[in-house]
Amino acid sequence: MRVFADFHIHTGAAKGRPVKMAASHQLTVAASLDWAARVKGLHVAGLIDAVCDPVLNEIRDLCRSGHLTPVSGGGLMYQASLLVVLGAEVEVRVSNHGAAHFGCWLPTVEAAADFQTWLKTVQSNTGLSSQVARVDPTRLADEVRARGGIFVVHHAFTPFKGLLGSAVARVAEVMPLEALDAVELGLSADADMADRLEEMRHCTLLSNSDAHSLSSIAREFNVLALNELSFEDIRHALHRRGGRSVVANLGLYPPLGKYYRTRCRSCGQVVTSESCGCGASRSVVQGVWDRIEALADQDMPVHPPWRAPYHYIVPLSLIPGVGPRTYVKLLEAFGGEAQLWFDPPSEPALAEVIGPKLAARVSAALNGRLSMSPGGAGHYGRVELV
Structure with missing residues (x-):
């Protein structure tokens, strides 16, 4: 079966308490699951703050009310169509240069609760997302594995909290590659860059949204081939076992990411060194493209034969002229947004729904005929369609 999966969805608030400080308070557990299934058309949603105290309590309430039901192979089922994966994003200081975020996915509520109990011994506040843990990455991976979990590097190449983005030059400097189940690229990187x-040629690559709002869910997602919707089948897919696999990554054009090029926060200029002509050298933020240029072993990518193809997308909300009404029309006519990107309708079919002029623009975006200005220093790139 073909499955659309986004494994990195944050929770803004739960039980009336903030969880991910930078996320929208509208990004609740209930709203996230509804949006992921009904609007985005996902089959798997990873709640990456599920181990935080108030979120885990809400999940228990949803289980007691029957809105979430355990799956025999791990995970929880929502409305008979969306598999919910429980997770934690944990920050670990890995070098003198900085800290990195790791994704810890757990198969059951009981495993998540047990992992939370252990986290309380190494974290000061398990009520908030992405908190620092007094542990090394290998020990963290061992604790996840001991509870039947999956361990992932989060947004590997981003300048803030990305393992390879600023903290270290190689994963092997801090942990064995065998301890990882997958590496998440992040919004400003793709498979060609990685x-x-x-080192990356030995790793399964994932493209997840790192959603901080409802609209950003599935702005990057994965297509998996599974035998069934379950946590264990996802594990098999990450390791290409028994016909399960990641068959495609769908993600933003890297230039749309807010950390694609090295930029100066003060003047906004792309710069090619650690200083800027405006004199505000401390405002320069290294971009993902520039970081990979510095780390690369090859001038061109060398993909392993099993590497999933990477397809570029632009969220519908970023296409000029696609407002809320047009967005609803597209979803009603063609299904969830993930389906639209994976199997784009023809321009004539679009024209019947939204008119020929806008249909030409949407079709250009769906099929990669666009131009854009690159992002950097915390500012997203812009789509420039004609």
Whole structure:
């Protein structure tokens, strides 16, 4: 079966308490699951703050009310169509240069609760997302694995809290590659960029949204081939077992990411060194493209034969002219947004729904005929369609 999956969805608030400080308070557990299933058309949603105290309590309430039901192979089922994966994003200081975020996915509520109990011994506040843990990455991976979990590097190449973005030059400097189940690329990177590093050719790559709002859910997602919707089948897919696999990554054009190029926060200019002509050297933020240029083992990517193809998308909300009414029309006519991107309708079919002029623009975006200005220093790139 073909499955659309986004494994990195944050929770803004739960039980009346903030969880992810930078996320929208509208991003609740209930709203996230409804949006992921009904609007985005996902089959798997990873709640990456599920181990935080108030979120885990809400999940228990949803289980007691029957809105979430356990799946025999792990995970929880929502409305008979969306598999919910429980997770934690944990920050670990890995070098003198900085800290990195890791994704810890757990198969059951009981495993999540047990992992939370352990986290309380190494974290000061398990009520908030992405908190620092007094532990090394290998020990963290061992604790996840001991509870039947899956361990992932989050947004590997981003300048803030990305393992390779600023903290270290190679994963092997801090942990064995065998301890990882997958590496999440992050919004400003793609498979071509990652596979210029020899180390990455041994890793399954994921493209997840790192959603901080409802609208950003599935702005990047994965297509998996599974036998059934379950946590264990996802594990098999990450390791290409028994016909399960990641068959496609769908993600933003890297230039749309807010950390694509090295930019100066003060003047906004793309810069090619650690200083800027405006004199505000401390405002320069290294971009993902520039970081990979510095780390790369090869000038061109060398993909392993099993690497999933990477397809570029632009969220419908970023296409000029697509407002709320047009967005609803597209979803009603063609299904969830994930389906639209994976199997784009023809321009004539779009024209019947939204008119020929806008249909030409949407079709250009769906099929990669667009131009854009690159992002950097915390500012997203812009789509420039004609």
